[in-house]
Amino acid sequence: MYPTQQTRLAALRDFFLSRSGDDLEQACRQLNKLEKSDAAPADAMDWETAEFAFNRLFVGPMAPEAPPYASCYLEEEPRLMGESTLEIRRIYEMAGLSSPLQGRLPDDHLGLELDAALGLTSAAATPDMEAPRALWAYFLNTHLKVWVPLFLEKARNADTSHPALDLVLDALEDWLAGQDPIPTDEKTG
Amino acid sequence: MTQWNQDNIKTAIDCPMTRRRFMKWLTAAGAAAMLPCGFLRSGQAMAAGTVYEGGYDTFRNACPRNCYDTCGMVTHVKDGVAKFVEGAPESTFTNGGLCVKGHSYIRRLYSPDRIKYPMVQQGRGTGNWKRISWDEALTRISEKFIEINEKDGSMLGLALTKYSGNFGITNYGVEGMFSSLGYTTRMVGTPCWPAGIDAQNYDMGNMWCNDPEDMVNARYIILWGVNPAWCSVHTMKYIYEAKRRGAKILCIDPVLTQTAAKADEYWQVRTSEDGALALGMARHILDKGLVDQDWVNQNAVGFAEFADYLNSEVTLEWAAEKSGVPAERIARVAEEFAGNNPATIWIGYGMQRHVNGGASVRAIDALVAMTGNVGKVGGGARYGHLMTWGFNYHAMVQQPPKGVKGYLGPAAKGEFDFTKDQEGPSYSNRTLNINKTARELLNASDPPVRALWVSCKNPLSQDFDRNQLIKAFNKMEMVVVVDQFFNQTVEQADIVLPVTTLFEEWTVNVGYWHYWISLNEQSVKPLYESKSNLEIAAALSKKMNQLKPGSCTFPTEIDTREWLEKEFNSGVYGLFGLNSWQDLKKGMHKAGKHLTAWADGKFGTPSGKYEFKSDLCAEHGFNALPKYVDSRKPYDKLRVLTPHTQFGLHSQFVNLDWMEDFNPKPYVYIHPDTAKARGIADGDTVVVKNKTGSVTIEASLTDNVPTDAILMYEAWFRNNDYNCQNLVDDTSADMGAYKAGAPGVAIHDQFADVTKA
Numbered sequence: 001m002y003p004t005q006q007t008r009l010a011a012l013r014d015f016f017l018s019r020s021g022d023d024l025e026q027a028c029r030q031l032n033k034l035e036k037s038d039a040a041p042a043d044a045m046d047w048e049t050a051e052f053a054f055n056r057l058f059v060g061p062m063a064p065e066a067p068p069y070a071s072c073y074l075e076e077e078p079r080l081m082g083e084s085t086l087e088i089r090r091i092y093e094m095a096g097l098s099s100p101l102q103g104r105l106p107d108d109h110l111g112l113e114l115d116a117a118l119g120l121t122s123a124a125a126t127p128d129m130e131a132p133r134a135l136w137a138y139f140l141n142t143h144l145k146v147w148v149p150l151f152l153e154k155a156r157n158a159d160t161s162h163p164a165l166d167l168v169l170d171a172l173e174d175w176l177a178g179q180d181p182i183p184t185d186e187k188t189g
Numbered sequence: 190m191t192q193w194n195q196d197n198i199k200t201a202i203d204c205p206m207t208r209r210r211f212m213k214w215l216t217a218a219g220a221a222a223m224l225p226c227g228f229l230r231s232g233q234a235m236a237a238g239t240v241y242e243g244g245y246d247t248f249r250n251a252c253p254r255n256c257y258d259t260c261g262m263v264t265h266v267k268d269g270v271a272k273f274v275e276g277a278p279e280s281t282f283t284n285g286g287l288c289v290k291g292h293s294y295i296r297r298l299y300s301p302d303r304i305k306y307p308m309v310q311q312g313r314g315t316g317n318w319k320r321i322s323w324d325e326a327l328t329r330i331s332e333k334f335i336e337i338n339e340k341d342g343s344m345l346g347l348a349l350t351k352y353s354g355n356f357g358i359t360n361y362g363v364e365g366m367f368s369s370l371g372y373t374t375r376m377v378g379t380p381c382w383p384a385g386i387d388a389q390n391y392d393m394g395n396m397w398c399n400d401p402e403d404m405v406n407a408r409y410i411i412l413w414g415v416n417p418a419w420c421s422v423h424t425m426k427y428i429y430e431a432k433r434r435g436a437k438i439l440c441i442d443p444v445l446t447q448t449a450a451k452a453d454e455y456w457q458v459r460t461s462e463d464g465a466l467a468l469g470m471a472r473h474i475l476d477k478g479l480v481d482q483d484w485v486n487q488n489a490v491g492f493a494e495f496a497d498y499l500n501s502e503v504t505l506e507w508a509a510e511k512s513g514v515p516a517e518r519i520a521r522v523a524e525e526f527a528g529n530n531p532a533t534i535w536i537g538y539g540m541q542r543h544v545n546g547g548a549s550v551r552a553i554d555a556l557v558a559m560t561g562n563v564g565k566v567g568g569g570a571r572y573g574h575l576m577t578w579g580f581n582y583h584a585m586v587q588q589p590p591k592g593v594k595g596y597l598g599p600a601a602k603g604e605f606d607f608t609k610d611q612e613g614p615s616y617s618n619r620t621l622n623i624n625k626t627a628r629e630l631l632n633a634s635d636p637p638v639r640a641l642w643v644s645c646k647n648p649l650s651q652d653f654d655r656n657q658l659i660k661a662f663n664k665m666e667m668v669v670v671v672d673q674f675f676n677q678t679v680e681q682a683d684i685v686l687p688v689t690t691l692f693e694e695w696t697v698n699v700g701y702w703h704y705w706i707s708l709n710e711q712s713v714k715p716l717y718e719s720k721s722n723l724e725i726a727a728a729l730s731k732k733m734n735q736l737k738p739g740s741c742t743f744p745t746e747i748d749t750r751e752w753l754e755k756e757f758n759s760g761v762y763g764l765f766g767l768n769s770w771q772d773l774k775k776g777m778h779k780a781g782k783h784l785t786a787w788a789d790g791k792f793g794t795p796s797g798k799y800e801f802k803s804d805l806c807a808e809h810g811f812n813a814l815p816k817y818v819d820s821r822k823p824y825d826k827l828r829v830l831t832p833h834t835q836f837g838l839h840s841q842f843v844n845l846d847w848m849e850d851f852n853p854k855p856y857v858y859i860h861p862d863t864a865k866a867r868g869i870a871d872g873d874t875v876v877v878k879n880k881t882g883s884v885t886i887e888a889s890l891t892d893n894v895p896t897d898a899i900l901m902y903e904a905w906f907r908n909n910d911y912n913c914q915n916l917v918d919d920t921s922a923d924m925g926a927y928k929a930g931a932p933g934v935a936i937h938d939q940f941a942d943v944t945k946a
Contacts, residue, residue: 010227017228019320052317055308061318061685062675063302063907072301077846080299080716081270089268090202097229103269103714112228119226138198 008034008175009118015168016058016068017111021051028164031171045164053162057155065158066151070108070143073150080106091139092116095123095132110151113144121179140179148176245272248712249774250691251698252291253360254838255353255381257401257421258283259700260291261707261777264692271298271692271713279776282402282703288422290838293847297690298716300845302907303673304687305717313668313681323718326684327732333667334370335737337639343594344371345619346639350626352379354645354841355688357696357709358756359723359749361605362584363644363671366726369587369743370733372595372616374638376623377603378931380651385541385572385933386604387924388550391806392815393563394793396928397786398571399533400704405430406567408529412440413553414463415537418447419835421702425451431567437529439522441466442537444830444900445893454522457895459513460828461820461938463540464549467556468817469508469516470523472499474559479527481561488790489558491802491814498814511817527560531568539832542936544821547924551806551815558799564787575604576783577699577706577764582607583755584723588742595619601930624934625919627657631664640667644688644722649677650840650905653919653934655912656882671725674844676905677912687719694721695753697770704780706765708773711750723749809927818923825879825940827863827899831913832937834902844907855911856889858900859943864890869945877901879941882915888943899943916941 015027123132261277307326440452509516562568595616621629670682693715730743807813837843922933
């Protein structure tokens, strides 16, 4: 993966793992530099309203309008810590990774998944690493490409909107679209 | 080398053995250490040993809601995730079962809607929230508390409202936290059951009921204003078994409930006229010479005066006219009740939520006593008990910081306040009536209430006269709410703190109906940044002491498992046959005594006897005898009933998705005749309005409700601003101040009219 792409992915990850208005402003400013989109420039944004909107969509304390957890979109009934969450935990394990917040923050939080993507795309780009490549392809094709579009749809159709969120959601969609779907049935070795 | 394709990956994910091989290969290749992740840790997975196979780990939990059944549960955990819950199999009361609410608990734990982090709202009710750290939240709160103390010279400007949202014993640490800050303002009393508690105390010297499991021995059961088919499902099996053995089941209720539908006979009593009905039965029993004179002579005082009262002021016809139940039925059932020993009456809490509620309970108690049914297996005037609650209340009993000032005057104590009166300081907390929260918060002065802490309670859904309560909240300089979900109270908070669910904390639970004790283990890690009430208290104390040393006595570092242990004593161990609290890890235990109330005939009254005539009751401003007391004069055309729903417990559970499948929205239930007179059809949107406020809601027509009343279930819906407290004023019930610290509230003495919207 190209360094800019890594920076972009890291900024997306940081955005969804933001703990404060400062965190999300920083992540947005980073993205703003990288994106070619027609989104408003970061300097024109109101970061306080961005924070309120971010919390309404993704955090709370009200029921989040677009919860950033895969299981909410993949399970028959939206819930956290479902079977699909544990599958993601196992994928992390297979990559030699684990969440320091395991058991406290569902493993399939978008921010964690983007962090895993950062690791897996990097490993997959290394020569002679067919296993990580296959793992990344699996994670991308059977997981990220399935739920992230549903999440994007929900976030965009939510009552709450904000230019900063538009910027991030566009960047996320763009990043996902740009991921090369490595043929998963390709026999390598 | 193994070839890796999608199928192989899928197999590896699903099969621990294959996964291990994959991981081994990957680790050997040194890939994991090189991954540029910023958050996920590398190289931990193998060592962490998180590969699970086969069975579940099981943990003990207990439903801590304000419910008769207080069910022990077994929680099945795999991979650190709670998968499902079952009823505790060893409890003969729950017999391995749960109710519809209990089975939904996993949905609560893992609901995406949970409050996850401390957050601060910029402008109450704006919905503009910022996430803050615990440190920042506690700093803001502590600074406010210290400011209050400096301004007023005391902590009386700081008020606590807490009730029954979590009855786990260690949650009394919230009260402990307040005590450790100094003398504060407390909302005291209960909207639930106080009139009946006092009534039973006047009659018998305590509220004490038989083990519900002994109901199988009853030969006659009257379910009076109680709906166990919804609100105590586990008791139903004893009622059914009694019925199978030949007992007759009579249900008395203004509403044709699910319980009424399952009874042998149902009487639709005119609401709040239960006292008249009981007295009519008593008069007939007297007339027919069916009084258990031996029992009365041996165990009671004041019966002659009671008989005089019945003879001079009560007739069957009067009782029939008042209650709406035909005289011949009253007479027949009175004879059946007196003639089938043991006979029992289960007195529900709804029937005492009236201006004459305590008086009605006393009349029913008298009916049970005069037939010699008190003190017998299978008999009794069953209402509730607190015989198993003898814990240390270690978390609750905290000392104020040295030298602090408080309120000069007597303080009231709630029914769950088991602390002994302290010798020494003449200062106390300022106590305000919880049932008049809005009015009391608005009127408190010198100093005014400046900050409100809400825990285990959703006042804006449950407290009365909501419009006034909003005004009271608006007056507060700071509102802190500790909760699991964003409800109507959190909406009006400045700061919200995420609290653990039962699965995420250590505590112990007993019931006020059955006689079992259950451990509540921490089954899973607390999600997000939620903390238990005890941990919140410790963290607040730490911050208070950082900012102002000596300002809070609550220990700053606590182990909640140790604090659970500190609640036990030899009395609790003895009662439940325990060597250690750890025995409860293997299952629930049942009390070995107290199972038949008043069996030894030694009553807790001043006379030591059952008191048909209670001087204490008279001293407290009521009738010495269980005389009829008038119901509240209607102030509008229709009575408004707001009882418990099947799918919730007060404001809890209704918001969960599994409940929404069955109970997606609120209705007002109207009798077809009542609706027709107002041109209302089933499904119409209607406005229910009275002097207190209004509710716009969909009408559902049913002849389960009487023609002179409409019914709405109390509930908080997550996607609907419905609130029945818009229609309920804060008029007091007659009794309750003696044992619960404040009179009860006449929840079901409300009136309104309904029109098509």
